[in-house]
Amino acid sequence: MIRLDGVHVRHKARSGGLFSRDAVHALTDATLEVKRGEIVGLVGESGCGKSTLARVLTGLQKPTEGEVLFHGRDLWEMTGAERRKDFGSAVGVVFQDPSTALNPRLTVRQILRDPLDVHRRGTTESREARVEELLDLVGLPGHTLAALPGQLSGGQRQRVAIARALALEPELIVADEPTSALDVSVRAQVLNLLVDLRERLGLGMVFISHDIQTVRYLADRIAVLYLGRIVEEGRAADVAGAPSHPYTEALLSATPSLLEATQRIVLTGPVPSATNPPPGCPFSTRCWKADAECSTAFPAQTIGADEHRWHCVHPQTSGSPAGDRTPVPPARSTA
Numbered sequence: 001m002i003r004l005d006g007v008h009v010r011h012k013a014r015s016g017g018l019f020s021r022d023a024v025h026a027l028t029d030a031t032l033e034v035k036r037g038e039i040v041g042l043v044g045e046s047g048c049g050k051s052t053l054a055r056v057l058t059g060l061q062k063p064t065e066g067e068v069l070f071h072g073r074d075l076w077e078m079t080g081a082e083r084r085k086d087f088g089s090a091v092g093v094v095f096q097d098p099s100t101a102l103n104p105r106l107t108v109r110q111i112l113r114d115p116l117d118v119h120r121r122g123t124t125e126s127r128e129a130r131v132e133e134l135l136d137l138v139g140l141p142g143h144t145l146a147a148l149p150g151q152l153s154g155g156q157r158q159r160v161a162i163a164r165a166l167a168l169e170p171e172l173i174v175a176d177e178p179t180s181a182l183d184v185s186v187r188a189q190v191l192n193l194l195v196d197l198r199e200r201l202g203l204g205m206v207f208i209s210h211d212i213q214t215v216r217y218l219a220d221r222i223a224v225l226y227l228g229r230i231v232e233e234g235r236a237a238d239v240a241g242a243p244s245h246p247y248t249e250a251l252l253s254a255t256p257s258l259l260e261a262t263q264r265i266v267l268t269g270p271v272p273s274a275t276n277p278p279p280g281c282p283f284s285t286r287c288w289k290a291d292a293e294c295s296t297a298f299p300a301q302t303i304g305a306d307e308h309r310w311h312c313v314h315p316q317t318s319g320s321p322a323g324d325r326t327p328v329p330p331a332r333s334t335a
């Protein structure tokens, strides 16, 4: 459905003065595919480029280099009008914080009607009917239509944001940390809603989170980002069950799952800056396996079984041999 091919996004650095030529490498050589009806989880720590990738996927950010293909068509070769009409209605976005994503002066009814009006979908009556259908789809009661966002709870607001993203019957929803601003008690409800909608509507979804444990049970595939690079990608069970990249292993150990005993990996060493990424593997400054080879060049891609890919010179192997410095327990089960 949508494919990023060798996408780079570089921003002018905010620091460094007016004539500085420093660039922030927000995304480097990203290649990613989302198939119809599939959930791709995107994980990585703060600043690694997750939102940048979301902006590229939704056409809000033009890549500095590389291609975005939507059903085989280059998004940035389309005219602005085509991009808004064909692509804009096919991709819905849900942002992290529903209190800033919704216009506080509009009622829920107006918020949900707006995309239908802008894209001139159907008649006035059919738009009204669609608004009620959308409300129903996300499990909100009818009286919320007259409410302003400020009169709703955080969870309800996020449901409105999801309903708005669904208004034009998109093929893909990009959800950028859709639950992290919510109360813990409603997070699971919003997650379940998204999974349920995927099943009922056959949507594709890109689900962004810094928590790999949330993503592993939700996604079909997971891509792990580190300092603007996709360092590992594959089926969720493989990436989270038998990670190849040490960074993925460290992410998994940071939020232990209830089902498996994990030994927490504490990362030491400097976190490199996106303004001056190190020449070799970006994780080499913090990796317990790094040696001289790791700082020469970015590791080539290795492709394992079932399209499991990673960029690492010293990948994790299940059942690390004794004497290995790896502070990692033996192989996990993929149950």
Ligand SMILES: Nc1ncnc2c1ncn2[C@@H]1O[C@H](COP(=O)(O)OP(=O)(O)OP(=O)(O)O)[C@@H](O)[C@H]1O
Residues within 6 Å of the ligand: 011, 012, 013, 014, 024, 025, 026, 044, 045, 046, 047, 048, 049, 050, 051, 052, 053, 210, 274
């Ligand atoms: N407009 C911009 N100008 C300059 N630098 C930017 C701009 N937008 C993003 N960046 C930088 O690009 C990098 C990636 O940012 P991005 O927002 O994609 O990260 P993220 O993974 O979404 O982080 P978080 O988890 O905190 O939301 C960061 O170093 C950020 O400071």
Ligand SMILES: [Mg+2]
Residues within 6 Å of the ligand: 050, 051, 052, 176
């Ligand atoms: Mg972000």
